Structures are given as C-alpha cells and as structure tokens.
Amino acid sequence: MPTTSPNKLKPRKTPTQSRSRVTVDAIFEATIQVLLKQGMAGLTTSSVAERAGVSVGTMYQYFPNKQALVYALNERFLTRLAENVEDTCALAAGRPASVAAEALIDTYWSVKTERMELTHALYRSVAELDNEALVHDFAARVDRATRGMFRESPDLHAEDVDRINLSLTTVIYGTVRNAFERGLDQENISALKSELKAMCRAYLASAAK
Amino acid sequence: MPTTSPNKLKPRKTPTQSRSRVTVDAIFEATIQVLLKQGMAGLTTSSVAERAGVSVGTMYQYFPNKQALVYALNERFLTRLAENVEDTCALAAGRPASVAAEALIDTYWSVKTERMELTHALYRSVAELDNEALVHDFAARVDRATRGMFRESPDLHAEDVDRINLSLTTVIYGTVRNAFERGLDQENISALKSELKAMCRAYLASAAK
DNA sequence: CCAAAACCTGATGTTTTATTCATATATCTA
DNA sequence: TAGATATATGAATAAAACATCAGGTTTTGG
Incomplete structure (x- = not known):
C-alpha cells in the first residue's frame, strides 16, 4: 500500500508546458527561502507568491492550499533521500558491515550537504x-x-x-x-x-x- | 553575559498569589497539549485559553504575546536539561571517559523520557x-x-x-x-x-x- | 493563422486571529 | 471590615491571511 497524498494535499494539476514548470519550481524555491528567512509563521500565501514572482492565483492553480506546498516540498526531499539510500544499499550489499555503514554515512551526509538550506528549512523546531x-x-x-x-x-x-x-x-x-x-x-x-x-x-x- | 529574554518575549508579570500560579501552570500545560494535538498551526490564543480553562485576557496578563508562551516553555525545558547535565558532569568529572559518557547518556535519556510529550511538542518539523x-x-x-x-x-x-x-x-x-x-x-x-x-x-x- | 487549451492576474469576500480594555471578582493587609 | 492590590473576564477592534473567480495573456496543435 504505497502512500498517496491525502486528497486535501494532492497537487491540483501538474504542469504540462515548460512555462508552468518554471513557475512551479520558482514556487518551491520561494517556499524554501521564506521558510528560511521567516520560519513557518511567516510562510503566507502572499509572501511565497511575491518571492516567486507570481500571483497568488497561480499558486492555487497547482496547490489546493498552503499546507500542500510544504507537503510537496517534504515529499520531494524524502523521496530523493530514499532513492539515494536504496541505491547505496544495493551497491554495498555483500560488503563487510563496516563498509556498508560508511557508505550509508556518506550518502546521508551528502544529501544533507547538497541541500543544507532545505534541510534547515524543513526541520526547525516549532519554536522557530x-x-x-x-x-x-x-x-x-x-x-x-x-x-x-x-x-x-x-x-x-x-x-x-x-x-x-x-x-x-x-x-x-x-x-x-x-x-x-x-x-x-x-x-x-x-x-x-x-x-x-x-x-x-x-x-x-x-x-x- | 547570561541571556535575558528579548523584551518582546519577557513575561509580563510574575504571579504572586497562589491562585495565579495555578493559572500560569494551567496555561503552560494547555500549550503543550494543544501543540501535541494540533501542532503549531492550531496553537491560537483562544485554543490555549479554552483548554486551560481561563479567558484570553488572563493569558495576556502574563505573556505579552503568543510567541512569548512558546518561548517560556522552551526556556523552562532547556534550563532544566542544562542543570541536569551540569550536575551529571560535576559528578562524573575525574572518572574514566567511558563512564562519563554513559552518565551523560543516562541523563539525556531520562529527561527525554520524563517529559516525552513536551519533547515531542517542542521539536516537531515545520511540516507538522x-x-x-x-x-x-x-x-x-x-x-x-x-x-x-x-x-x-x-x-x-x-x-x-x-x-x-x-x-x-x-x-x-x-x-x-x-x-x-x-x-x-x-x-x-x-x-x-x-x-x-x-x-x-x-x-x-x-x-x- | 486560428481556435482551444493552458496559464496567469490581483482585487475582493470571507474567515480567522491577536490583542486590548473597561468592568467585575477575589485576595490580601492593616 | 475596608481599602488597596491582584487577578479574571470576554465582547469589541483591527489587522492579516486564505482562497476564489472573472477576465486577461500566452502557448499549442492542426
């Protein structure tokens, strides 16, 4: 039973033209930036839209509500991390345990390093x-x-x-x-x-x- | 330079009568409960007040704003943890490093166990x-x-x-x-x-x- | 080149929330 | 017991945010 996003959080529609793919990317990037600079409390529909250089209406074309945005961001990140871990495990299977452990460390470390911003943005205490x-x-x-x-x-x-x-x-x-x-x-x-x-x-x- | 809370987050006044001490405790406890059940997004002044069984006005008598509440909660928790660690370190000083390390683990572990709810409430990813x-x-x-x-x-x-x-x-x-x-x-x-x-x-x- | 589809806009209505304050009640002190 | 002080109330206010939609622009496919 693979997880499908709860209906209330599913993306509204998926971009087909390249123009809108750029838009959606900009929205994701803006979400990260706002989360970093203002924390969850400052993540408003208009702050994200402004930072992304689009109108609020555009956001709602792709995400049914604000939470769906953060949800999608998290999903992207976790999926990517999981895929990397799976690859690593496939490669290291059969090697001594210590080698396998080190490979795991390298993988985790590099994903965190690569998008340190995102990590910080997503995992901040509620206290902010x-x-x-x-x-x-x-x-x-x-x-x-x-x-x-x-x-x-x-x-x-x-x-x-x-x-x-x-x-x-x-x-x-x-x-x-x-x-x-x-x-x-x-x-x-x-x-x-x-x-x-x-x-x-x-x-x-x-x-x- | 020991930390003093930023002015905007300082408690408004400290309770002197026992009646109000009970009130403030109830507010703290309510904050934890709401944070657990609803997450940071559901932490509104009225939800906390209702759960604590007091009026909104009462909350504002002791906390200048909503953030101050969470701030105070965090402060309480961290101070307590720091004191425990300091005690442990004082006791374990001079013992072999492995003994010291184990003492540290025990201390951290017990603080987390003792108030697992609070820990969970305070440290949840923004995604909630x-x-x-x-x-x-x-x-x-x-x-x-x-x-x-x-x-x-x-x-x-x-x-x-x-x-x-x-x-x-x-x-x-x-x-x-x-x-x-x-x-x-x-x-x-x-x-x-x-x-x-x-x-x-x-x-x-x-x-x- | 044209119609259809995809995409974008942003002012607007509605709801939610934080915060105040005038008033009332409880507790303390002398 | 009376006056003073501390504490509690909650309707009212004002600001902020979400989410919509009617009407515009751009892209696509034939």
Whole structure:
C-alpha cells in the first residue's frame, strides 16, 4: 500500500508546458527561502507568491492550499533521500558491515550537504526564529559542562578532549532525539540505549588508546 | 553575559498569589497539549485559553504575546536539561571517559523520557501533523533497504542483523541531523564525519565479533 | 493563422486571529 | 471590615491571511 497524498494535499494539476514548470519550481524555491528567512509563521500565501514572482492565483492553480506546498516540498526531499539510500544499499550489499555503514554515512551526509538550506528549512523546531538565541546559549552552557568533565578524565589526552567531546555529544544528542522521534516500543528503545553506550565505549577504547 | 529574554518575549508579570500560579501552570500545560494535538498551526490564543480553562485576557496578563508562551516553555525545558547535565558532569568529572559518557547518556535519556510529550511538542518539523504518514513511509522504505544490506554482510550473524541495523541507523541519522543543526564550521563538521565512521567501525568490531 | 487549451492576474469576500480594555471578582493587609 | 492590590473576564477592534473567480495573456496543435 504505497502512500498517496491525502486528497486535501494532492497537487491540483501538474504542469504540462515548460512555462508552468518554471513557475512551479520558482514556487518551491520561494517556499524554501521564506521558510528560511521567516520560519513557518511567516510562510503566507502572499509572501511565497511575491518571492516567486507570481500571483497568488497561480499558486492555487497547482496547490489546493498552503499546507500542500510544504507537503510537496517534504515529499520531494524524502523521496530523493530514499532513492539515494536504496541505491547505496544495493551497491554495498555483500560488503563487510563496516563498509556498508560508511557508505550509508556518506550518502546521508551528502544529501544533507547538497541541500543544507532545505534541510534547515524543513526541520526547525516549532519554536522557530525567536528561540535561536535560547538554544544557542543552552548549547554553549552544556558544552562547557561536558568539556570540563572530559578534560578531567584520567584516560584522555589533553589534545584529544575537544575532538572527543564534540563527537560524543553530537552522537549522543542526535541519537537520543532520533530514538524518541521514531516512535519505537519500549523494548526497542531501551535496547537502543545500551547499544549506544556500547558504541561510545568501543569508540573511546579505539580513539583514546 | 547570561541571556535575558528579548523584551518582546519577557513575561509580563510574575504571579504572586497562589491562585495565579495555578493559572500560569494551567496555561503552560494547555500549550503543550494543544501543540501535541494540533501542532503549531492550531496553537491560537483562544485554543490555549479554552483548554486551560481561563479567558484570553488572563493569558495576556502574563505573556505579552503568543510567541512569548512558546518561548517560556522552551526556556523552562532547556534550563532544566542544562542543570541536569551540569550536575551529571560535576559528578562524573575525574572518572574514566567511558563512564562519563554513559552518565551523560543516562541523563539525556531520562529527561527525554520524563517529559516525552513536551519533547515531542517542542521539536516537531515545520511540516507538522499532515506529514506524519509521509515520514513514516519514508522511514519504512529506508529501513527495508538498510536491513537488506546488512543481512548480506558476510561478517554479521543473522541473529544480530536487526539489532545492529536499528542501532546503526538511529545513530547515523540522529548524528548527521544534529551535526548540521549545530551550525559548525566546515572543518569541525567534516572532522565529525570521520569520527562517526570510526565510531561505527569500533562498534561493529566489538559487537559482531 | 486560428481556435482551444493552458496559464496567469490581483482585487475582493470571507474567515480567522491577536490583542486590548473597561468592568467585575477575589485576595490580601492593616 | 475596608481599602488597596491582584487577578479574571470576554465582547469589541483591527489587522492579516486564505482562497476564489472573472477576465486577461500566452502557448499549442492542426
């Protein structure tokens, strides 16, 4: 049962002439830009239309409503990412697990890099722009604490501390967040926790020898 | 220079009587509930007021505008998380790095678990509710690909594949995302990539012996 | 070259939302 | 208990946004 967009979100019509293909692209691009500059709150039909250099009416020719726009953007992005991952997996099948894992990392990384803007635009906390300073201060505060902690670890060399601190915190915060976002059951989620610990241990044993 | 809220977002006044303390708590709780059920788009002053069982006017007595509400919610959450991390770091300072890392994982994990609702409410993609099916399908598709890949890895036992697939993908997706969200410079970000690879290798070497 | 189809426009109607304020009620203090 | 202070109400206001549609322009195919 492959997903088809809910009716209320389906594109109204697909462009046939090249003129309108340009228009639709411009609308997508404008959506990204507005999302980046103003956040979801500033994403209004007219702000997008203006930025895209078209009239509001034109937008409604292709998208039944505002949400459909963001939906389509997301769909494009996720489909592209999924295709890349599938290709990578097909290529890496049969290779040692560590090679496969690295291939996966490369793929994910490059998709994110390629359209970093889009990634940022699509995945921003609901809190949005106003809270950036808040989040930044929080990050700095926490970073100070963890760096201080690792600096005093008897088994770490001074010159490794910053690198290891950065790696560990990024991996830990990212993994914890992702683990909870996936909506896994209790069993899987707690299994994940001990695997994450195992991973950090293995990393430290190999990196801080 | 410790952060003070931008003026436009500062609470209007702090409750002194217990009656109003109850009110403010109810407003916060209502904000979370609405955010969960309706997403940011459904977070209107009246929906929050209704859910909290107070009038709109009351809300404006304590918050100068709608954004201030979400801001305050975020501030509460982040401050609490930061304090927990600081405590943990103080306790774990001087212990071996792997012990410190595990303590950090426990702390983060417990804060997320404790108020999972709040976490979900605050960190949802701009796409919000409509796109949940989209994201779910995407996840399933990618999971199928990676599991297939690891199933064919010559160095993995069949009974380990699912566990390892879950761990690796969660760690990789979470880390990549977090790496890009942090706004690091090019140097740090590419250093991170190779550290992530090293981590996966070390994990596989120890887990799939 | 012409009619049909595709595409574009933007002022307009309608609905929704944020925010205020005059008024009423509760709590505190002396 | 009375006056002062804190808190609560919700109809009214004004601004903003969505979405439409009647009428124009451009492109296509024969």
